[in-house]
Amino acid sequence: MSLANSQIRTSDSGRRVLILGLGNPLRGDDGVGPRVVAELRRRGLPEGVEAVDGGTLGLDLLYLLEGWDQVIIVDAAILGRNPGEFLRFTPEDAHLVGSLASLSSHSAGLAETLALARALGRALPEIIIYGIQPERMDWEEGLSPAVEAALPRLVKEIRKHVMACSEEGGKPERPL
């Protein structure tokens, strides 16, 4: 269960891909990341691809990003879209709004982790983000109907993406 790099299996193509679901399942749609991870694990993933529930890790995300060729992050994201709509993008495509001036350990997330990694000059894997527009993130279990309804399509698309990566052994097509 440890994520020590030695234990990561290598895919046929040699590319090691991590799917990382972020969020808290007890905060409504914030739990979409861990939920997607659970669904992907249930359906099975190709050799060399692992799905991990990253919970609310904060800056410790840095350690999880190490040792992979590609990391696919699934997270609730304020996209200005309708609830349940999702987009695939890279950190370079988007300006991830972090709170660098007021970093707290909990609210530290992906934006801050990437900033820290860059400041330290750490080599990062290729990162692809699936951001899903949430409807509500109150203290409650389960996803809103809109996000729940989008789940099968989202899981299908991520599976298609990693299958393509695994088969081609190369880079996935350009993100949206």
Place this chain on the structure above:
Amino acid sequence: MTTLNVNVHYVTRVEGHGNIVVDVKNGEVKECRFEVVEAPRFFEAFVRGRPYHDINHIVSRICGICSVGHSTASVRATEKAMGVELSEQAWLLRKLNFHGEILDSHVLHTYYLVAPDFFGVHSVIPLVETHREVVERALRIKKLARDLCAMISGRHTHPCALVVGGFTHTPTERELRQMRERLVAARADMDATVDLFASLPWPQFERETEYVSLRKEDEYAFIDGVIVTSDGFTYSVEDYKKVTNEYLVPFSTAKWTRHNRESYMVGALARFNNNYEQLHPRAKEAAAKFGMKPIVKNPFLNTAAQVVEMVHCLEDSIRIIDELLVRGVREEKPAPVTVRAGEGVGACEVPRGVLFHHYVYDERGLCVEANCIIPTNQNLANLNADIRALVPQILDRPQEEVRLLLEMLVRAYDPCISCATHFLRVEFV
């Protein structure tokens, strides 16, 4: 005459949302308080109706930092309610896992949240440019602590192998030996940590209060024990409500507590003051570098007490691994549970202080009532009393300095007001 108006709407580098409000007109303090503005979270309601084996996994999500602490308090409450006895090996692993989390959380607080104040930066990220070695060291210790937790309970945040009755997974002797080597090698980083923090100009401020913590006869208490206070009281953990006496104040959504005085303090400093004698000799040496011996009455030094505990946890982790290796590690399943109606209280010294989980189960093993009292709530009255005592002493200083000192005071308590959500905010370029 002095007029001050400090209004920090959300103190940064603390967990969750709290405000500092200070209003001084013509030298007279009109208002002076720390407000908690988070919505209540009703975890007690979440777990009602759930089977006993689900509860610890749910409550581990109360906190993304001390999830081992919440899980441990939770399984202890359930184990007591159902009369489950742990094996000696499971006990050693619980303690080792707990040390990993204390180490992890204390690195986070001391290096990421407190140190930037002394280096004049707003977060740990700009620190990379000026003090790269400090940040690298913090990351190294943190990774070690995380790996220690993951080795035992499967993953650090929200442990999956830590269950009622013990663990579903046992680390191998090889893994334990490798971890021991890393812990021994980390002594150099720990020495550097003590030297760094002992060299910082800690604000001078003292106020008498009551310190509350767990205590055990044979070790520096983190899991179980009795409740003791520096005013000389002792209670069984089942009597926790005699200590906490929760009550409400109008400007806080979190409950306050009091015992023998208007407030009491929990956390690393309370543990240090109450259980100093049981610290590892190396931890006592570290305390000497800060000039600390009980009773320490300066709340800013709660952070220093955390550094002392980091040394203790590192050394005690090495000792526990040695004990495990001498005994010989064997694969074991969690102790069997005979489901019955019952009631139990789990008490742990989590990074921020004593934590209580109290559950009542019916004969089917479903939770019918739950009560969780977290350390930050217990510290709120004390923090407010400190603010009220500190402000009149620093009225003559510039407003910005007053503001910074008050923020530092709040941060010294390492308050964990909530686990914020984690979503991304995205603007496309």
